[in-house]
Amino acid sequence: MSALDRNTQVAVIGAGAMGAGIAQVAAQAGHPVKLYDNRPGAAAQAVAGIDRQLARLVEKGKLPAGEREAIVARLCPADTLDTLADARLVIEAIVENLSVKQALLHELEALCADDCILASNTSSLSITSLAAGLKRPQQVVGMHFFNPAPLMALVEVVSGLATDPAVAACLYDTAKAWGKQPVHARSTPGFIVNRVARPFYAESLRLLQEGAADCASLDALLRDAGGFRMGAFELTDLIGHDVNYAVTCSVFEAFYGDFRFQPSLVQKELVDAGRLGRKTGQGFYSYAEGAERPQPTELQSTAQVASCVIEGHLGVMQPLVERLRESGIAVTERAGNGVIQVGDATLALSDGRLATQRAREEGLRNLVLVDLALDYSTASRIAISWSADTTREARDQAVGLLTRAGLKVTAVADLPGLVVLRTVAMLANEAADAVLQGVGSAADIDLAMRAGVNYPCGPLAWASRIGISQTLRVLDNLQRSYGESRYRPSLLLRRCEAQGGNLHD
Structure with missing residues (x-):
């Protein structure tokens, strides 16, 4: 089964921001679209709102006037549910309530043709539960758009226990034809994005x-x-x-x-x-009129740093070496365990242990741990922490080296994994468990996190860049530090390390 033909009638139920956005996407792709809402006049208001949004795009030169008219002409407000009987695809985007959605799907099944696809835009409810009790549960599938639907690329195509694979494939191809980036997901709590992002x-x-x-x-x-x-x-x-x-x-x-x-x-x-x-007007930050946004802390140094020694390969932090050279630092390279020596300080990428613990276990004096960066050659800020015995002079030398390379340096308390490293390791861990449990493929999960929540890199690709062994080491050390199952490493990561494989294999 391929994508639905552009002449196929599509219906959207729910004229709120999400429903209206989905209707706009389908109409822009060329489908005749009926939009229904049980609130009198809501569907017509939504179509008028879409028209206004498209008019602004015309004013900005981003949409031809004729195309705007054609899109709006394909949008038809529906007064009653019965008028949706000829739809081949119905997408519900109503209140996130299981019983309410189930009742609607029962109505639609009785109303529409046997081959009509019944799709739910639910972000969290079980597709299996939604389809339970229907005569044709194989026709029910999740089609989870992200807000705002006309702008966000991702669509999660979610299969319940009874969903016909051909139906899911049809919606996947249809979403792609609509200019979206679809991914397949199995109906488990949170699907892909809302689970992996936690x-x-x-x-x-x-x-x-x-x-x-x-x-x-x-x-x-x-x-x-x-x-x-x-x-x-x-x-x-x-x-x-x-x-x-x-x-x-x-x-x-x-x-x-x-x-x-x-x-x-x-x-x-x-x-x-x-x-x-x-x-x-108030959350972690104040949004009151005139409220000043607090600024991040930055360490300053008076140390005059002119040289450093790179001992061994720095792993994912290696691009920092060239950045140091470009900043005028005299860099000497020699064999070692992947650390930077500057003055009395030893700098190392965090491995998930407390700085004080690592310094004691490895016999390192004046240890300063450096956090993960997406790209050490372009990052503008970095976090550091240091062991309890690190002197002020050694810390200043470490800060002086990093600031000389153009990095703003923010101190964090001596906690395991610092900030970016522990966040990325945990994202990768959850993504790996989702792959292990068949929620989605590694490629689809990485795509979902990039396209759905704008992550700069897919978590699994990021773990591969850090190194599977290093990612596992961070998670193991986090678990040892906290003694909690929260940080238990995914079996998939252990399997990949043992087999020397790739998470995307």
């Missing part, structure tokens, strides 16, 4: 709770070192803490209280206080 929020929330650094500094590190569009605190403020916290709780409960998905008490307190983020 550590992005959870690790920053935990670091804040444990006093690693302030919100502005942690956010800046994820942006300026990790390459993420936004840090966890500014992103949850944008999403709304009521929404983000509810999703976390839902996934946590659906996985029977697995501590990998444990909700944060810090975020719960914000929800309890009604500080839901931008929409209430």
